Amino acid sequence: MYLYNNHNWPIFEWNSDKLLALLSYVRNRQGRLIGKMGALGFELRNEANLEILTQEIIKSTEIEGEFLDREQVRSSIARRLGLEISGLIYSERNVDGIVDLLLDATKNYDKELTEERLFTWHASLFPIGKSGMYKIIAGNWRDDSTGPMQVVSGVMGKEKVHYQAPPAAQIEKEMRIFFDWFNLEKNTDLVIKAAVAHLWFVTIHPFEDGNGRISRALSDMLLARSDEQSFRFYSMSTQIRKERNSYYDILEKTQKSGLDITNWLEWFLNCLLHSIENSEKLLEKIIYKHSFWIHHSKVNINDRQRKILNMLMDKFEGVLNTTKWSKIGKCSQDTALRDIQDLIEKGILEKSSKGGRSTIYELKTDK
Numbered sequence: 001m002y003l004y005n006n007h008n009w010p011i012f013e014w015n016s017d018k019l020l021a022l023l024s025y026v027r028n029r030q031g032r033l034i035g036k037m038g039a040l041g042f043e044l045r046n047e048a049n050l051e052i053l054t055q056e057i058i059k060s061t062e063i064e065g066e067f068l069d070r071e072q073v074r075s076s077i078a079r080r081l082g083l084e085i086s087g088l089i090y091s092e093r094n095v096d097g098i099v100d101l102l103l104d105a106t107k108n109y110d111k112e113l114t115e116e117r118l119f120t121w122h123a124s125l126f127p128i129g130k131s132g133m134y135k136i137i138a139g140n141w142r143d144d145s146t147g148p149m150q151v152v153s154g155v156m157g158k159e160k161v162h163y164q165a166p167p168a169a170q171i172e173k174e175m176r177i178f179f180d181w182f183n184l185e186k187n188t189d190l191v192i193k194a195a196v197a198h199l200w201f202v203t204i205h206p207f208e209d210g211n212g213r214i215s216r217a218l219s220d221m222l223l224a225r226s227d228e229q230s231f232r233f234y235s236m237s238t239q240i241r242k243e244r245n246s247y248y249d250i251l252e253k254t255q256k257s258g259l260d261i262t263n264w265l266e267w268f269l270n271c272l273l274h275s276i277e278n279s280e281k282l283l284e285k286i287i288y289k290h291s292f293w294i295h296h297s298k299v300n301i302n303d304r305q306r307k308i309l310n311m312l313m314d315k316f317e318g319v320l321n322t323t324k325w326s327k328i329g330k331c332s333q334d335t336a337l338r339d340i341q342d343l344i345e346k347g348i349l350e351k352s353s354k355g356g357r358s359t360i361y362e363l364k365t366d367k
Contacts, residue, residue: 003203004166006259010177010203012196014262019192022269026191029276030227030234036283037233045231046083048286052232052279053077053106057098060216060237063244068095077103097124098213105217106232109224113182115175121214122207131209141175142208144168149205162252165205174204182218190226194219195268199254199261216240223272233283239275247271289313299346304329305339309348312363319352319360 003009037045054074061068076091076099077083091099101121111117123139130136142149149165166174178200188196201215216237224230240247246267254264292313301309308328312320325336340361343349350364 002163002255003257003259004174008259010174010181010200011259012200013260014192014265015260018262019265019269022266022273023189023191026269026273026276027189029273030191033233033276033279033283034227034229036280037231040287044286044290046081047290048233048283049231050074050077050081050083050085051282051286052235053099053102055238056220056232056235057102057237059235059241060102060213061098062241063216063237063247064212068098073099093127094125097127100124101214102217102220105221106224107230109221109230113179113218113221115179118206118214121217122210125210125213136208141171141206142168149208151205162248163205163255165203171204171206175206178204190222191269191272192265194222194226195265196261197222198268199251199264202251203255234272234275234279236272236275239271239278243271243274285313296346296348299348301343301348302339304331305343308339309343309363319354320362321358321360323358 037048040048054070054077057073057077058068058070071087071089072091072095074085075088076096078085078088079091080099080103101124104117104121119139126136126138129138137143144167148167150161151163151165152159152161154160181200182197185193198215198219201218202211205211207214219236220232223236224232227233250264250267254261289310292309308320308325311328318324322333322336322340325331325340326333329336329339331339340349344351344361347364349361352360352362354360
């Protein structure tokens with residue numbers, strides 16, 4: 001028995017008293033983060049927005065097992081937002097499609113959600129009408145022509161069915177009810193509504209593929225309404241990706257229970273809280289990076305050095321030595337060593353005390 005088999009479906013219930021303290025705390029942290037972002041200059045707000053949107057798209061697709069090129073995603077977003085960013089590269093149609101979806105959901109958060117809008121989103125996810133190697137119905141509801149829609153894991157012959165969606169014949173009716181609630185219901189806190197919309201949409205599972213990505217876009221749309229702005233300063237999908245196992249676990253448990261979804265809402269609120277906390281750390285990095293380049297604005301730094309310094313201030317895997325510098329910078333090790341020594345002389349890099357068999361380098365900090 002799944003959620004939609006319950007007699008009162010889709011009238012969800014939850015324990016407001018149990019959630020009140022957590023919801024209030026999340027709302028407070030949400031407001032504080034928005035306040036911090038609002039105090040930044042236009043350039044830094046754009047940079048933070050670009051970084052968060054990039055993370056949101058990459059991690060939302062990773063949750064479904066698809067991996068996009070980060071620079072393509074970043075370039076696609078920057079072009080669509082009209083940002084003047086150096087080093088933009090070509091982006092493929094599937095990348096542009098999910099970027100268009102998320103930007104429509106968040107920039108036009110106050111617009112009505114309609115069947116046509118959802119069909120456009122879905123078609124943009126699958127621009128050639130295929131999911132991987134398989135042809136799917138793109139831009140329309142599923143038809144169950146190959147059997148009931150199921151979420152399955154395991155090898156062939158030993159599959160485990162985690163969930164079976166409502167029959168395709170019910171989708172139009174189910175979605176009419178969902179659209180009315182999404183567009184007209186005004187009494188539910190918008191953060192709670194974002195969580196309910198996410199669960200409700202994946203329960204209906206109206207498309208042949210892409211339901212998870214669209215459900216998270218719907219959550220982002222309602223969270224943008226709760227923030228009353230299109231700028232995104234925290235990424236739910238990034239946190240869901242980190243908590244992927246518990247995400248699928250709580251969804252499956254909730255799908256197989258009654259209409260009291262308190263546990264799902266509690267999980268969603270905690271996930272949102274963690275995403276806000278991580279965004280505060282990201283903000284500190286962006287401010288540090290901005291201050292770094294202002295401080296060194298008059299220092300002569302070549303493009304190769306600039307690229308690797310930016311990587312050091314963002315996410316850098318492992319340690320920096322001449323071998324890694326030459327690989328990233330696509331230069332000889334002799335050139336890499338000259339680049340590094342030049343930055344040491346300029347007081348930007350220093351030798352790390354963590355070095356073992358090879359010398360490693362790190363950004364110089366005030367001690």
